[in-house]
Amino acid sequence: MSYHxxxxxxxxxxxxxxERIEFLRKGMQAMGIVAIASSCKKQVTDSNTSTGSGSCTVxxxxxxxxxxxxxxxxxxxxxxxxxxxxxxxxxxxxxxxxNVNNNCAVISNARVDIWHCDKDGYYSGYSNTGxxxxxxxxxxxxxxxxxxxxxxxxVSFTSIYPGWYSGRAIxxxxxxxxxxxxxxxxxxxxxxxxxxLVCATDLYKAHGQPDTLNGTDxxxxxxxxxxxxxxxxxxxxxxxxxxxxxxAA
Amino acid sequence: xxxxxxxxxxxxxxxxxxxQCLWHDAWTEFTLQxxxxxxxxxxxxxxxxxxxxxxxxxxxxxxxFAIGGYVQQWQHQIPGLHDKTGQMPLPFxxxxxxxxxxxxxxxxSFRFALLFDTPVFxxxxxxxxxxxxxxxxxxxxxxxxxxxxxVDMQGPLTISRLLPGxxxxxxxxLQPCLATL
Numbered sequence: 001m002s003y004h005x006x007x008x009x010x011x012x013x014x015x016x017x018x019e020r021i022e023f024l025r026k027g028m029q030a031m032g033i034v035a036i037a038s039s040c041k042k043q044v045t046d047s048n049t050s051t052g053s054g055s056c057t058v059x060x061x062x063x064x065x066x067x068x069x070x071x072x073x074x075x076x077x078x079x080x081x082x083x084x085x086x087x088x089x090x091x092x093x094x095x096x097x098x099n100v101n102n103n104c105a106v107i108s109n110a111r112v113d114i115w116h117c118d119k120d121g122y123y124s125g126y127s128n129t130g131x132x133x134x135x136x137x138x139x140x141x142x143x144x145x146x147x148x149x150x151x152x153x154x155v156s157f158t159s160i161y162p163g164w165y166s167g168r169a170i171x172x173x174x175x176x177x178x179x180x181x182x183x184x185x186x187x188x189x190x191x192x193x194x195x196x197l198v199c200a201t202d203l204y205k206a207h208g209q210p211d212t213l214n215g216t217d218x219x220x221x222x223x224x225x226x227x228x229x230x231x232x233x234x235x236x237x238x239x240x241x242x243x244x245x246x247x248a249a
Numbered sequence: 250x251x252x253x254x255x256x257x258x259x260x261x262x263x264x265x266x267x268x269q270c271l272w273h274d275a276w277t278e279f280t281l282q283x284x285x286x287x288x289x290x291x292x293x294x295x296x297x298x299x300x301x302x303x304x305x306x307x308x309x310x311x312x313x314f315a316i317g318g319y320v321q322q323w324q325h326q327i328p329g330l331h332d333k334t335g336q337m338p339l340p341f342x343x344x345x346x347x348x349x350x351x352x353x354x355x356x357x358s359f360r361f362a363l364l365f366d367t368p369v370f371x372x373x374x375x376x377x378x379x380x381x382x383x384x385x386x387x388x389x390x391x392x393x394x395x396x397x398x399x400v401d402m403q404g405p406l407t408i409s410r411l412l413p414g415x416x417x418x419x420x421x422x423l424q425p426c427l428a429t430l
Contacts, residue, residue, distance in 0.1 A: 074274055076317020111281075125310040138310070139344045141317055175285070182284035 082145035088160025090238030106153025111177040121165035169217035254409035260360030278315030313346030333399035341365035
């Protein structure tokens with residue numbers, strides 16, 4: 001990903017702002033979304049609902065265009081199914097968030113972000129290089145998700161069992177926010193024995209076995225007691241991951 | 250063969266409701282994601298965070314995720330950008346968010362750009378500020394009709410890639426030919 005031409009973008013803005021405004025205004029009119037309330041509501045306000053008298057009449061009703069603002073907004077990551085069609089062995093995750101400052105009570109409404117690589121070791125969101133060469137995954141969001149914990153302090157996701165990339169054991173990243181304050185950035189590892197089984201399956205074997213085990217992983221090796229998740233095979237041919245993350249909130 | 254890039258700048262004051270929603274969600278996400286890189290509140294600008302930790306570059310795409318819901322509903326059509334007739338939205342095959350300026354102490358100075366890359370088009374000519382394009386990716390042998398469309402190059406639209414065989418200079422020869430029609 002390159003960031004080298006930002007100054008050109010600035011200059012461009014100063015010379016074309018008015019053109020852009022008019023350009024976008026026309027475009028938005030064509031898309032039928034100019035009537036959207038300024039408060040980012042998910043509904044379109046229709047101002048032409050009254051019956052006229054005299055020389056004025058109600059305007060014609062038209063389609064609200066192909067890009068209704070109210071259909072969906074916000075983060076692309078707030079979802080439970082995060083694989084986005086990526087091939088892999090199914091993985092169901094259940095993560096519980098607990099508060100070390102409150103007798104390990106569960107925390108509700110905590111934001112839990114998770115992300116991991118696909119079965120070949122590639123992340124979404126940016127261009128990265130792995131054993132299959134460079135893949136530009138800019139704009140893609142596979143294997144990324146966020147949820148807010150329920151009353152039991154839990155979030156659930158469905159994804160695929162991650163693959164691996166050179167120098168790292170298989171893992172999932174997680175970030176925990178409580179009241180919009182970042183409380184913890186952490187990772188969840190998988191038992192080495194299960195990693196070996198998964199990486200020997202037809203879907204994963206092209207990449208071979210991971211070159212790094214948990215005990216030699218620079219991130220996980222000093223926290224094996226609290227960062228290795230409980231992973232068990234399920235009856236659907238996939239795996240269940242259960243893990244508790246402790247934060248000070 | 251050429252590829253176009255459309256750059257949509259968003260900052261305060263926003264120009265319409267959609268921009269305000271995009272700006273609001275992007276700013277909110279920045280305030281969350283940057284906590285990983287602000288060194289306990291020591292850094293308050295994106296430049297400071299990047300200087301201290303190169304991983305802060307990830308804030309560009311991480312903030313981009315926060316508006317991905319909007320982008321998905323655009324269904325690969327660049328919002329506000331049409332061909333000369335105004336009937337055909339221009340498609341994009343790739344997009345990214347790039348933070349132009351961010352300062353936690355001055356929220357209103359937060360600016361970002363959405364960059365949309367179109368598919369590769371065939372360039373058949375240039376008439377004034379208009380490109381004559383087609384979605385075909387084979388050389389025009391004039392053996393059959395090709396559906397073309399015209400795109401005005403004024404505004405925040407640039408040619409981002411010239412693929413082998415593209416010759417902008419010779420394409421301008423169309424101009425005097427068509428000017429006599």
